[in-house]
Amino acid sequence: MITAADVVEVVARELGTPAEMIGVDASAADVPAWDSLGHVRVCMAIETTFDVVIDLDSMESVKSVGGIVDFVNAAHG
Amino acid sequence: MNVLVISNVTMDPLGPFLSSHQARFPGVGAWPSVLAGDAAVDADAVIIHVDVDALRLGVNGPEHIDLVIDLVGRWVDQNPGVPIVLNTALCQPGSPFSFADGVRRDGVVADVARWNEAMRRIAASSPYGILADLAYMLRDRAMADLTTSRYWYAGRIRYSRDGFESLGALYTAVLCSLVEPARKVLVLDLDNTVWGGVLGEDGPLGILVGEDGVGRCFRDFQFALQQLARAGVLLAVLSKNDPGAIEEVVAANPMQVLDPGDFVDVDLGWDPKPGRLAAMADRLGVGRDALVFLDDSPFERGAMEAAMPEVAVPAFPAHPELLVDWLNNTVVPTHFARAVLTTEDVAKTAQYRAREARRVAVQDGADFLAGLDIKLSYVIDDVRHLARLAQLTQKTNQFNLTTERFAPREMAQLIEASDTRVIGVFYEDRFGREGIVGLAILDLRKAELRNLLLSCRVLGRGVEEALLAEVEEIARAEGIKTLAARYMRSARNQVAADFLDRNGFRGAAGGDTWTGRKELE
Numbered sequence: 001m002i003t004a005a006d007v008v009e010v011v012a013r014e015l016g017t018p019a020e021m022i023g024v025d026a027s028a029a030d031v032p033a034w035d036s037l038g039h040v041r042v043c044m045a046i047e048t049t050f051d052v053v054i055d056l057d058s059m060e061s062v063k064s065v066g067g068i069v070d071f072v073n074a075a076h077g
Numbered sequence: 078m079n080v081l082v083i084s085n086v087t088m089d090p091l092g093p094f095l096s097s098h099q100a101r102f103p104g105v106g107a108w109p110s111v112l113a114g115d116a117a118v119d120a121d122a123v124i125i126h127v128d129v130d131a132l133r134l135g136v137n138g139p140e141h142i143d144l145v146i147d148l149v150g151r152w153v154d155q156n157p158g159v160p161i162v163l164n165t166a167l168c169q170p171g172s173p174f175s176f177a178d179g180v181r182r183d184g185v186v187a188d189v190a191r192w193n194e195a196m197r198r199i200a201a202s203s204p205y206g207i208l209a210d211l212a213y214m215l216r217d218r219a220m221a222d223l224t225t226s227r228y229w230y231a232g233r234i235r236y237s238r239d240g241f242e243s244l245g246a247l248y249t250a251v252l253c254s255l256v257e258p259a260r261k262v263l264v265l266d267l268d269n270t271v272w273g274g275v276l277g278e279d280g281p282l283g284i285l286v287g288e289d290g291v292g293r294c295f296r297d298f299q300f301a302l303q304q305l306a307r308a309g310v311l312l313a314v315l316s317k318n319d320p321g322a323i324e325e326v327v328a329a330n331p332m333q334v335l336d337p338g339d340f341v342d343v344d345l346g347w348d349p350k351p352g353r354l355a356a357m358a359d360r361l362g363v364g365r366d367a368l369v370f371l372d373d374s375p376f377e378r379g380a381m382e383a384a385m386p387e388v389a390v391p392a393f394p395a396h397p398e399l400l401v402d403w404l405n406n407t408v409v410p411t412h413f414a415r416a417v418l419t420t421e422d423v424a425k426t427a428q429y430r431a432r433e434a435r436r437v438a439v440q441d442g443a444d445f446l447a448g449l450d451i452k453l454s455y456v457i458d459d460v461r462h463l464a465r466l467a468q469l470t471q472k473t474n475q476f477n478l479t480t481e482r483f484a485p486r487e488m489a490q491l492i493e494a495s496d497t498r499v500i501g502v503f504y505e506d507r508f509g510r511e512g513i514v515g516l517a518i519l520d521l522r523k524a525e526l527r528n529l530l531l532s533c534r535v536l537g538r539g540v541e542e543a544l545l546a547e548v549e550e551i552a553r554a555e556g557i558k559t560l561a562a563r564y565m566r567s568a569r570n571q572v573a574a575d576f577l578d579r580n581g582f583r584g585a586a587g588g589d590t591w592t593g594r595k596e597l598e
Contacts, residue, residue: 036231037089040090040228040232041089043228044090044237044238056231
C-alpha cells in the first residue's frame with residue numbers, strides 16, 4: 001500500500017515544487033506546475049516509481065494525489 | 078552548454094537526461110515559426126529533432142516532409158556559426174509499414190530515405206553540422222520500449238522514459254564531442270593485436286589474418302582501422318618485433334590489409350614500450366594525452382598506465398570476434414568522438430608522413446628551411462573556415478599566447494564582428510599541404526593582438542613571424558600606431574613565452590601574464 005505522502009514526494013520532485021506546497025488532498029488545479037505537460041511527467045514518474053502502467057483513459061482520473069494513491073493501490077491489488 | 082531543442086514532438090522530458098547541459102524547448106506549437114523566423118539564436122548548440130512519422134501522418138501527408146526539409150535547410154544556412162544536430166528518421170511502431178507501402182514512391186521507405194539524405198546533405202553543408210543517426214545508434218534497443226502511444230495521445234510525447242534516457246545519453250555524447258578535444262593517435266601493438274599469433278614464432282604466413290575464422294576477425298579489424306585512418310585518426314605501431322616486420326608480412330601474406338603507408342610512425346624494437354612511446358609522441362609533435370594505446374598484453378598495458386598515465390589504455394577484448402565492435406562502439410566513441418571532420422583531419426596521415434619526411438631532411442643536414450619552399454596564404458574573417466579556426470583554439474596548447482578557447486559560436490561572433498579580425502594562415506611546402514595551421518585575432522577597438530597561435534606541426538619555420546607580420550600589416554592599414562599584445566602563461570605554452578619580446582613588443586616581460594607594446598612604423 002502506498003500513502004499520499006509517497007505520492008506527494010514523487011509529484012514534488014517531478015514538478016520541482018516544494019513538497020510542503022502540495023497537500024495530501026491536492027489536485028492538478030492546485031499546483032501551478034501541474035499543467036498538461038507536467039501531468040505527463042508525473043504519470044511517467046509514477047509508473048517508474050511504483051511499477052504500474054497508466055493507460056490513456058486513466059490519466060484523467062489520476063490528476064490528484066488521492067486519485068494516484070487509489071489507482072496505484074488498485075493496480076497493486 | 079546552453080542547448081536549444083526544436084522539435085515537432087514534445088521533447089521537454091529530455092531535459093533531465095542531458096547531463097549538465099541546459100536545454101530549452103520552444104514547444105511543439107512554436108516549432109515551425111522558430112524554424113521559419115530569422116531571430117538570432119542564443120544557444121551554444123541547437124538540436125533539431127524531427128519525428129518523421131508525425132510529419133507523414135499529418136494532414137499534409139508526405140509532402141509535408143519536403144516543406145520541413147526546406148525549412149531546416151534554410152535555417153541551417155542562416156546560422157552557420159551554431160553547432161547544429163540533425164537526426165535521421167527513427168521508424169516508429171505505428172508507421173503504416175506494409176509490403177505494399179515499402180515499394181510505393183510515397184511509402185515510408187522512400188520518405189525515410191529522402192529525409193535521411195536531406196539531413197545528411199544539410200549537415201554536411203554547415204561548418205558545424207552533425208548528423209545523429211538515431212536508427213543506427215539505437216539499433217540495439219527495441220523500438221517498442223523507446224516509444225509509447227499513451228504519452229503520444231496524452232501530450233504528443235513520442236518517447237517513453239527509457240526512450241528519453243537513451244536519447245539523452247546519445248545527444249549528451251554528441252554535445253560533449255563538440256567541446257572535449259579528441260585524441261589524435263591510435264598506437265597499435267602487432268602480435269595478437271593487429272594480427273593473431275606471434276610473427277617471430279608463426280612466420281608471416283602462420284599468423285592469423287585471412288578470410289575465415291579467427292583470421293577473418295583480425296582482417297576485419299584491420300579494415301576497420303583503415304577506415305578510422307580515413308576519418309582522420311592517425312595510426313602508429315609500437316611493437317616488440319624486429320625492424321621490417323610489417324614489410325615482411327605484406328610481402329608474404331596477401332591477406333594482410335594494413336601496410337607501412339597506413340602508419341604515421343612505426344617503432345619496432347625490444348626496449349620497454351613506455352620510453353619508446355614518449356619518443357614517438359615527441360617525433361609526432363603531439364602531447365601524450367593525444368595517444369591511445371592498444372595492446373593485447375595486460376603486462377604492456379599495465380606498464381604503460383604506470384609510466385604514462387596521460388595515455389589512454391583501454392582494456393583489450395578477450396575474444397577476437399569482439400574486436401571490430403569494440404573498436405567502433407567503445408574505443409572510437411570514448412576517445413575519437415569527433416563531431417566535425419575538417420579537411421585537415423581527413424588529410425592527417427599524409428600530413429604527418431610529410432612531416433616525418435621533413436624531419437629526416439633536417440637530419441640529413443639539408444638547407445632545410447630554404448629547401449622546403451614554404452608558401453603561406455591568409456584568410457581574413459572567412460566563415461567557411463569557422464570549424465577549423467575554432468578547432469585550432471581548442472587544440473593548440475604549446476604555441477598559444479593566451480590559450481583562450483573559442484566555441485564555434487564564439488568564433489563566428491569574432492568573425493562577424495566589425496571591430497575584430499580573425500586571420501588564418503594556410504601552409505604548404507614541397508612535402509605537402511597542411512591547410513590552416515594557425516590564426517591570430519586582432520581587436521581593432523583596443524588596438525590589441527588578442528591571441529596568436531600556431532600548430533606545433535609547423536613551429537620553428539618562420540610561420541609565426543610571418544603571421545605576426547601579416548597582423549601588423551592589417552593593423553597599420555586600419556590606422557593603428559601602437560599594437561598591444563598579451564601573453565598568459567599556461568602549463569604548456571612555455572615555447573611562446575619570449576615570442577613577443579623577440580619580435581619587438583616592449584613591456585613588463587616576465588611573470589605569468591603581461592602585455593607588450595610595439596610601435597608600428
